[in-house]
Amino acid sequence: MAAIATPGSFSGTRSNFRVCPVTTFKVDLAAERLIIWNAVTAIVALTLGGTYALLIALTRWPDIHLLDPGWFYRLLTGHGMNMLVFWMVFFEAAGLYFGACVLLNARLVGVKLAWVAYLLMLVGAVMVNVIILMGRADVMFSAYPPLEADPLFYLGYILFAVGAILVCCIFLATLVMARVERRYEGSVPLAVFGLLTAAIIALFTLASGAVALIPTLLWRLGIGTIDPGAYRVTFWGFGHSAQQVNLSAMIAIWYSLATLTVGSKPVNEKLSRFAFFLYILFINLGSMHHLLVDPGLGTMAKFFNTSYAMYLAVLGSLIHAFSIPAAVEVALRAKGYNKGLFGWLLNAPWKEPGFSSLMLSLFIFGFLGGPTGVVLGAGQLNLLAHNTWRITGHFHATVVGGTTLAFMGFTYYVIPLIFRRPLFAKPLVRWQPWVYGIGMALVSISMTWAGYLGTPRRHWDVTFADAAKVGIAVQLPSLTNLSLTVTGIGALLAVTGGILYVVICVGSLFMPKREARALDPMEA
Amino acid sequence: MKKHSGFEAPGTLVLSFLLLVWIGFLWFGSWVTLAQAWPMK
Numbered sequence: 001m002a003a004i005a006t007p008g009s010f011s012g013t014r015s016n017f018r019v020c021p022v023t024t025f026k027v028d029l030a031a032e033r034l035i036i037w038n039a040v041t042a043i044v045a046l047t048l049g050g051t052y053a054l055l056i057a058l059t060r061w062p063d064i065h066l067l068d069p070g071w072f073y074r075l076l077t078g079h080g081m082n083m084l085v086f087w088m089v090f091f092e093a094a095g096l097y098f099g100a101c102v103l104l105n106a107r108l109v110g111v112k113l114a115w116v117a118y119l120l121m122l123v124g125a126v127m128v129n130v131i132i133l134m135g136r137a138d139v140m141f142s143a144y145p146p147l148e149a150d151p152l153f154y155l156g157y158i159l160f161a162v163g164a165i166l167v168c169c170i171f172l173a174t175l176v177m178a179r180v181e182r183r184y185e186g187s188v189p190l191a192v193f194g195l196l197t198a199a200i201i202a203l204f205t206l207a208s209g210a211v212a213l214i215p216t217l218l219w220r221l222g223i224g225t226i227d228p229g230a231y232r233v234t235f236w237g238f239g240h241s242a243q244q245v246n247l248s249a250m251i252a253i254w255y256s257l258a259t260l261t262v263g264s265k266p267v268n269e270k271l272s273r274f275a276f277f278l279y280i281l282f283i284n285l286g287s288m289h290h291l292l293v294d295p296g297l298g299t300m301a302k303f304f305n306t307s308y309a310m311y312l313a314v315l316g317s318l319i320h321a322f323s324i325p326a327a328v329e330v331a332l333r334a335k336g337y338n339k340g341l342f343g344w345l346l347n348a349p350w351k352e353p354g355f356s357s358l359m360l361s362l363f364i365f366g367f368l369g370g371p372t373g374v375v376l377g378a379g380q381l382n383l384l385a386h387n388t389w390r391i392t393g394h395f396h397a398t399v400v401g402g403t404t405l406a407f408m409g410f411t412y413y414v415i416p417l418i419f420r421r422p423l424f425a426k427p428l429v430r431w432q433p434w435v436y437g438i439g440m441a442l443v444s445i446s447m448t449w450a451g452y453l454g455t456p457r458r459h460w461d462v463t464f465a466d467a468a469k470v471g472i473a474v475q476l477p478s479l480t481n482l483s484l485t486v487t488g489i490g491a492l493l494a495v496t497g498g499i500l501y502v503v504i505c506v507g508s509l510f511m512p513k514r515e516a517r518a519l520d521p522m523e524a
Numbered sequence: 525m526k527k528h529s530g531f532e533a534p535g536t537l538v539l540s541f542l543l544l545v546w547i548g549f550l551w552f553g554s555w556v557t558l559a560q561a562w563p564m565k
Contacts, residue, residue: 267529267530267532267533318540321540321543322530322536322540325533325536325539326530326532326533326536326537327533329532329533329535329536330532330533333532333533341534341535341538342535344535345535366543367543367546371543371546371547371550371551372550374547374550374551375547375550375551375554378551378554380555380558381554381555381558383558384554384557384558385554452557
């Protein structure tokens with residue numbers, strides 16, 4: 001497909017576009033290259049984080065208990081950083097460029113700056129990974145002072161965050177320019193609106209991260225002191241809010257996948273936009289989950305954040321939780337699947353990987369991730385669950401079974417349409433979302449159950465077997481061992497699904513380049 | 525853009541009701557556990 005040159009409005013710049021023969025979108029080739037590089041880097045981070053996940057899971061499995069304590073905490077730190085930050089944010093950078101340029105037929109503003117942002121993020125991610133593997137940052141994801149990491153760890157973190165801030169600014173500038181150049185009429189599409197929500201939340205998330213990490217870096221360099229209480233508050237303004245960025249991006253992708261897979265349209269688009277708006281105002285207060293047992297914060301702060309504010313954010317999620325499956329149902333009923341209450345669901349295209357990813361992600365997030373978060377967000381109940389595996393079970397259902405699975409499903413559309421290569425090993429593609437989704441659901445349910453029984457999170461010796469050596473007998477409920485074992489089995493299944501995903505993506509990169517032939521990735 | 529009524533998706537309405545029941549189960553179940561555990565030992 002020949003590229004076409006389109007005059008830009010400013011500085012005499014010219015952008016090269018190609019027209020996608022399937023979607024008829026005009027794709028800015030400069031944005032396309034950035035989407036590809038960010039997406040590939042995201043998958044490398046996922047591979048690293050997934051490898052660490054396997055080793056951690058085999059250590060948490062009491063009958064295997066693979067790693068020694070040093071390597072356990074080292075890889076737990078690396079697992080958190082790669083999965084919660086690098087995989088997600090690189091993929092979201094690709095998503096922001098996709099939303100702003102491809103969905104709006106617009107040119108990317110500040111291409112050179114976008115490459116600077118990519119390099120900053122890459123250098124930051126490499127620095128953090130190297131320092132962790134060298135054993136100089138066994139501080140876990142939250143890196144609470146007075147735990148000390150090498151200053152280069154914080155510097156890498158900060159460089160990555162600066163790159164991510166640039167990505168958000170470029171996304172916003174591209175939206176403005178698309179408006180100025182009349183690339184679209186009326187409001188931006190709902191998916192782009194969701195990505196805009198993610199970018200807005202990301203900006204104050206990253207600002208909070210800077211407030212936490214820059215003084216910590218200076219403290220490690222011997223300049224000034226650090227207040228651990230203040231660090232915890234500002235860090236979770238970053239650490240949990242970053243997951244709200246993932247949430248908004250995931251929901252934007254849910255709406256996109258519903259449209260791509262069954263041709264659905266939002267049941268009530270204004271209501272869906274309002275739900276995103278509720279996120280901007282209220283959802284970041286979910287950060288308070290981490291601070292409900294923190295002695296440094298007053299009762300009123302905890303009361304406000306865990307009552308009114310949290311329920312308004314949850315209202316947004318409940319609106320999406322109804323709107324998306326309802327849109328799918330309306331679309332499938334329009335195609336004639338009208339039998340009974342659930343005939344549409346039984347006849348849905350479950351073999352289509354985008355659809356199975358969407359529905360499994362919706363189910364895991366909707367029935368496991370979201371509701372457990374609501375319960376954990378209540379101060380009194382948090383007293384029971386804080387620092388137990390219930391917390392870990394909750395966020396493995398949100399950010400992994402929910403967000404990562406949705407991102408995986410979306411990848412199967414990005415590869416034919418943006419990478420312009422057919423999917424590799426298509427029979428495996430059909431199975432991948434199921435293997436990964438069922439594995440993660442098992443992990444999440446069993447972690448939650450183990451946490452309910454009192455299993456601590458972030459602990460090398462979860463059964464306290466070593467306590468007996470110093471004369472302390474710890475008797476955990478007999479079901480604990482069963483739930484920990486189920487977690488191990490679920491993790492093996494999920495890691496298998498993760499390996500399938502990486503094999504499909506890497507294999508597809510070596511498939512002969514050609515234009516997509518159909519929207520369905522299995523036929524493209 | 526055509527607006528749809530939620531009643532055009534009766535299956536989703538039923539699923540949403542089940543979701544609310546499930547959230548209620550988790551919520552009140554946790555409160556019961558808290559009541560049993562109180563006072564903390």
